[in-house]
Amino acid sequence: MKEQDLIWFRLPPPPVAVPSAPPAPARRTVTVEIDGAAVAVPQGATLLDACRAAGKDIPTLCYLETLTPVNACRVCVVEVEGARVLAPACSRTAESGMKVHTNSARVRTSRKVVLELLASSVDLSTAESLAPMLAEYGADPARFGADAATVAQPVKDDNDLYVRDYSKCVLCYKCVEACGTDAQHTFAIAVAGRGFHAHISTELDVPLPESACVYCGNCIAVCPTGALMAKPEFTLRQAGQWAPERQTVTDTICPYCGVGCTLTAHVQDERIVKVTSPLENGVTQGNLCVKGRFGFEYANVPDKARG
Amino acid sequence: MDLHVIGPDATADERAAVDALLGEPDSGWEGGARDAARDSRTSRGGRPAAVARRHLLLPAFHAVQDRVGWVSRGAMNYICQRLIVPPAEAWGVLTFYHLFATAPRARTVAHVCDDVACRALGGEALCRDLETALGPAGTPATNRDATWQRSPCLGQCDRAPAALVVRAGAPSTRAVVAPAASAAAVVAALPSTDAGVLGETLTELRDAVPQAGTDGIPLLARVGTVDPTSVEAYRAAGGFRALERAIVLGPAGVIAEVKAAKLQGRGGAAFPTGAKWEAVAGEAALPHYVVCNADESEPGTFKDRVLMTGDPFAIVEAMTICGIATRSERGFLYVRGEYPDAEARIAHAAAAARAAGWLGVDIAGSGHTFDLEVRRGAGAYICGEETALFNSLEGKRGEPRSKPPFPSQVGVFGKPTVVNNVETLANVLPILTSGAAAWAAAGTPQSTGTRLFCLSGHVTRPGLYEWPFGLTLGEAIARAGGVAGGRALQAVLLGGAAGVFVGPESLDVRLTMEDTRAAGLTLGSGVIVVFDDTADLPDLLGRIAEFFEHESCGQCVPCRVGTVRQRELLAQLRTGDAHARGDRLAVLTELGQAMRDASICGLGQTASSAVESAIARLHLFRAGSVS
Ligand SMILES: Cc1cc2nc3c(=O)[nH]c(=O)nc-3n(C[C@H](O)[C@H](O)[C@H](O)COP(=O)(O)O)c2cc1C
Ligand code: SF4
Ligand code: SF4
Numbered sequence: 001m002k003e004q005d006l007i008w009f010r011l012p013p014p015p016v017a018v019p020s021a022p023p024a025p026a027r028r029t030v031t032v033e034i035d036g037a038a039v040a041v042p043q044g045a046t047l048l049d050a051c052r053a054a055g056k057d058i059p060t061l062c063y064l065e066t067l068t069p070v071n072a073c074r075v076c077v078v079e080v081e082g083a084r085v086l087a088p089a090c091s092r093t094a095e096s097g098m099k100v101h102t103n104s105a106r107v108r109t110s111r112k113v114v115l116e117l118l119a120s121s122v123d124l125s126t127a128e129s130l131a132p133m134l135a136e137y138g139a140d141p142a143r144f145g146a147d148a149a150t151v152a153q154p155v156k157d158d159n160d161l162y163v164r165d166y167s168k169c170v171l172c173y174k175c176v177e178a179c180g181t182d183a184q185h186t187f188a189i190a191v192a193g194r195g196f197h198a199h200i201s202t203e204l205d206v207p208l209p210e211s212a213c214v215y216c217g218n219c220i221a222v223c224p225t226g227a228l229m230a231k232p233e234f235t236l237r238q239a240g241q242w243a244p245e246r247q248t249v250t251d252t253i254c255p256y257c258g259v260g261c262t263l264t265a266h267v268q269d270e271r272i273v274k275v276t277s278p279l280e281n282g283v284t285q286g287n288l289c290v291k292g293r294f295g296f297e298y299a300n301v302p303d304k305a306r307g
Numbered sequence: 308m309d310l311h312v313i314g315p316d317a318t319a320d321e322r323a324a325v326d327a328l329l330g331e332p333d334s335g336w337e338g339g340a341r342d343a344a345r346d347s348r349t350s351r352g353g354r355p356a357a358v359a360r361r362h363l364l365l366p367a368f369h370a371v372q373d374r375v376g377w378v379s380r381g382a383m384n385y386i387c388q389r390l391i392v393p394p395a396e397a398w399g400v401l402t403f404y405h406l407f408a409t410a411p412r413a414r415t416v417a418h419v420c421d422d423v424a425c426r427a428l429g430g431e432a433l434c435r436d437l438e439t440a441l442g443p444a445g446t447p448a449t450n451r452d453a454t455w456q457r458s459p460c461l462g463q464c465d466r467a468p469a470a471l472v473v474r475a476g477a478p479s480t481r482a483v484v485a486p487a488a489s490a491a492a493v494v495a496a497l498p499s500t501d502a503g504v505l506g507e508t509l510t511e512l513r514d515a516v517p518q519a520g521t522d523g524i525p526l527l528a529r530v531g532t533v534d535p536t537s538v539e540a541y542r543a544a545g546g547f548r549a550l551e552r553a554i555v556l557g558p559a560g561v562i563a564e565v566k567a568a569k570l571q572g573r574g575g576a577a578f579p580t581g582a583k584w585e586a587v588a589g590e591a592a593l594p595h596y597v598v599c600n601a602d603e604s605e606p607g608t609f610k611d612r613v614l615m616t617g618d619p620f621a622i623v624e625a626m627t628i629c630g631i632a633t634r635s636e637r638g639f640l641y642v643r644g645e646y647p648d649a650e651a652r653i654a655h656a657a658a659a660a661r662a663a664g665w666l667g668v669d670i671a672g673s674g675h676t677f678d679l680e681v682r683r684g685a686g687a688y689i690c691g692e693e694t695a696l697f698n699s700l701e702g703k704r705g706e707p708r709s710k711p712p713f714p715s716q717v718g719v720f721g722k723p724t725v726v727n728n729v730e731t732l733a734n735v736l737p738i739l740t741s742g743a744a745a746w747a748a749a750g751t752p753q754s755t756g757t758r759l760f761c762l763s764g765h766v767t768r769p770g771l772y773e774w775p776f777g778l779t780l781g782e783a784i785a786r787a788g789g790v791a792g793g794r795a796l797q798a799v800l801l802g803g804a805a806g807v808f809v810g811p812e813s814l815d816v817r818l819t820m821e822d823t824r825a826a827g828l829t830l831g832s833g834v835i836v837v838f839d840d841t842a843d844l845p846d847l848l849g850r851i852a853e854f855f856e857h858e859s860c861g862q863c864v865p866c867r868v869g870t871v872r873q874r875e876l877l878a879q880l881r882t883g884d885a886h887a888r889g890d891r892l893a894v895l896t897e898l899g900q901a902m903r904d905a906s907i908c909g910l911g912q913t914a915s916s917a918v919e920s921a922i923a924r925l926h927l928f929r930a931g932s933v934s
């Protein structure tokens with residue numbers, strides 16, 4: 001039998017000419033001055049983009065590449081010459097001729113106070129990105145006194161998959177955005193209450209199993225403080241056994257369906273302890289569904305037990 | 308959107324309240340009875356429908372609360388189905404507004420003001436008496452279906468102390484008791500509140516406006532002298548002349564007049580009105596909207612209330628002119644929920660103007676179309692901030708948006724919007740009837756025209772005054788009869804809670820935009836609260852700090868947590884020794900700077916203003932001083 005006969009379908013002929021995209025219109029740029037250095041960025045870029053292009057590191061907390069900026073935390077403020085107040089770098093559009101100072105005394109004071117306000121009212125013990133910022137700005141949260149009001153409250157441990165500890169919540173709105181129009185479109189949670197009493201809540205604060213939540217865990221993925229935490233990590237931390245230094249991370253493809261989401265398995269002591277997905281992954285942008293995010297326990301069952 | 312509505316159904320009463328607003332549901336998809344033949348073959352809703360109906364969320368909550376006294380989960384669920392709103396989001400909105408109750412409570416509630424002006428005039432004593440009569444705030448009294456609670460400024464400061472009594476039912480009633488001479492007066496109003504009252508009488512209005520009937524007060528000319536419920540009386544008193552002139556001038560001509568008059572916004576920010584109108588008129592995106600900001604919740608402010616109850620047709624006429632000038636066919640007047648009289652008067656005036664052909668399609672045969680709707684706030688000072696107001700109109704939490712983009716480009720429903728204060732709009736009528744030059748002859752070259760001043764506190768004749776810009780603070784107080792009882796002046800709160808405290812040394816400051824700015828002061832919303840030597844200033848500062856903590860939307864960290872820390876630091880300053888004080892003051896100063904610099908909106912940016920001014924100008928808490 002000839003080899004060709006074995007092929008029961010015919011491969012398409014190779015394309016003669018690869019169609020090319022129409023030439024992109026020349027992208028207009030704007031030039032801004034960041035700490036004295038001119039930098040050109042595409043029109044529509046934010047000051048944060050411009051600062052990063054200029055090699056200036058701006059701290060952020062409520063900002064995430066995959067979410068709509070809410071500019072609520074204000075740790076990213078910069079000084080724009082001629083403006084009455086400071087501007088949030090994460091969301092302010094760069095305009096031609098803007099002169100920006102990223103580290104002036106005004107900027108440093110605001111960032112320091114904002115960090116102190118957070119650290120004096122919220123439990124930041126698992127907010128890994130914040131500790132270096134507090135140190136960098138010399139924040140002294142204790143100066144508001146021992147009786148300073150906090151958001152301390154009991155942990156919400158009402159389902160098998162993840163835990164909500166809003167004593168650790170900085171109200172960055174990221175989870176609400178991930179659950180809503182920026183990713184999941186489930187709208188199980190929203191900000192409720194007002195002022196210092198504003199908090200993340202289901203309707204009437206009902207437990208998650210009584211809410212619209214589908215346990216995709218996309219809120220956990222974006223939470224910068226550990227207020228939202230998958231059960232295995234929460235349990236290990238409580239037992240004092242959470243050990244990132246003993247963990248390896250491996251990318252794989254989710255075994256459940258044909259979408260083919262990239263999973264990052266975090267493995268500690270030969271057990272998967274957490275699953276995430278890379279933010280920059282084109283398929284997931286960090287999002288998964290309940291199966292990909294939580295359905296890994298079978299892999300932790302020893303081979304022997306599987307028979 | 309896959310609506311996931313769980314839990315109880317609405318009661319018949321709750322449903323009836325919602326249906327009275329929205330009409331009967333069309334299908335089982337919207338919370339109506341399921342009809343398999345009708346509902347199982349079609350699906351309704353979807354994102355476009357959800358977006359289109361969302362703005363009815365607050366009106367729907369009001370409808371239920373008005374009838375039942377609170378909004379239950381069942382009622383919320385039904386509203387969510389009708390308007391295609393996820394329950395968690397609806398809950399977020401419901402809990403943002405302090406006038407909405409989310410737990411069963413007494414049918415009748417007295418909201419009692421304990422804010423700056425009332426505090427100076429026995430507000431606290433009234434609260435104590437109510438505690439004796441009705442029990443602690445918030446608890447239903449045992450022998451009657453009534454309760455009371457504390458409230459920030461109710462906008463009745465000229466008649467302090469004030470209370471607002473609200474009774475749920477069909478129809479519901481809301482009435483103001485001011486001055487609330489005693490707890491007995493408030494209690495007496497609880498069960499007897501009468502339905503359908505159309506607001507203050509001419510006598511009451513004359514009481515609020517000491518200058519009533521005199522010359523040289525273009526804004527207040529009709530208040531207290533012309534029947535505010537009669538379109539004929541308004542017409543006979545010169546009403547709709549400005550609108551007729553606007554129709555002749557056309558949009559460009561009107562804008563040219565307003566610009567020539569150099570009218571500046573009276574809502575606090577003093578932005579040139581003509582430039583604002585021109586920007587909106589020139590926007591290509593359609594439709595354009597007009598929003599009249601009648602949220603007036605700045606403590607000490609009651610001017611817009613008097614204009615709306617005393618001369619409501621003027622506001623309707625001015626909004627119509629604004630609509631014509633800015634190519635807008637639809638307007639909203641957003642009035643605070645604590646102003647039942649103003650709301651009723653404006654709604655009545657709009658209906659009467661519409662019936663007489665001054666509002667709606669083809670206004671006065673001109674071919675122009677403009678109509679307006681009155682929307683009620685629900686207890687949120689922050690909704691006076693223009694972008695928070697837009698969000699509230701859209702059925703969302705009243706959280707300010709980031710600017711830019713500015714309202715003239717992206718306003719309510721994402722469209723170009725002109726938003727003006729009530730008093731700002733009222734000025735457009737005399738500008739058009741007497742001409743920009745004649746109108747601008749009053750005042751100073753930079754602060755043109757007249758200005759309304761809200762005098763309250765320890766002043767002999769509190770009330771709303773209209774003076775050309777340029778009087779000194781001392782003259783203003785003198786014209787209101789001076790400090791009550793001839794006592795010594797201790798301090799004046801200028802511009803409201805977001806304004807500044809000044810002492811007697813500032814009596815020579817001229818009340819113009821430029822002079823106050825130069826002196827580091829502000830006119831704000833025209834507030835002048837006078838305090839004599841008996842006033843407890845540290846206590847007042849504490850109240851102001853509480854106000855901002857209570858009213859912060861909670862969106863940004865400097866304001867959400869900063870307002871709490873400010874209140875705590877003030878308490879520490881009041882109890883701490885002289886040594887500790889210096890350290891506390893340093894923390895307070897740095898906190899103030901960060902709140903001013905890093906907050907999203909004007910609330911956080913000005914929340915430390917009164918406190919800082921009292922420390923700097925009145926030397927409160929000076930290390931070593933006793934107060
Ligand atoms: C916290 C806050 C509250 C405000 N409240 C009011 C208000 O009650 N009424 C008002 O007209 N403007 C209020 N403003 C100002 C508005 O944002 C806006 O500037 C004004 O409505 C514009 O109208 P104008 O140009 O006619 O003054 C407030 C601003 C802030 C920051
Ligand atoms: S797990 Fe998914 S559905 Fe549930 S709250 Fe988080 S984002 Fe929303
Ligand atoms: S729970 Fe996490 S993601 Fe959500 S608002 Fe709080 S800190 Fe942000």
Ligand code: SF4
Pocket residue numbers: 689706707858859860861862863864866867906907908909910911912
């Ligand atoms: S400054 Fe205060 S009121 Fe304004 S957005 Fe921030 S938290 Fe809300």
Ligand code: FES
Pocket residue numbers: 059060061062063070071072073074075076077088089090091
């Ligand atoms: S990162 Fe910009 S405001 Fe939060």
Ligand code: FES
Pocket residue numbers: 420421422423424425426459460461462463464467468469606607608
């Ligand atoms: S009504 Fe009480 S302070 Fe204004």
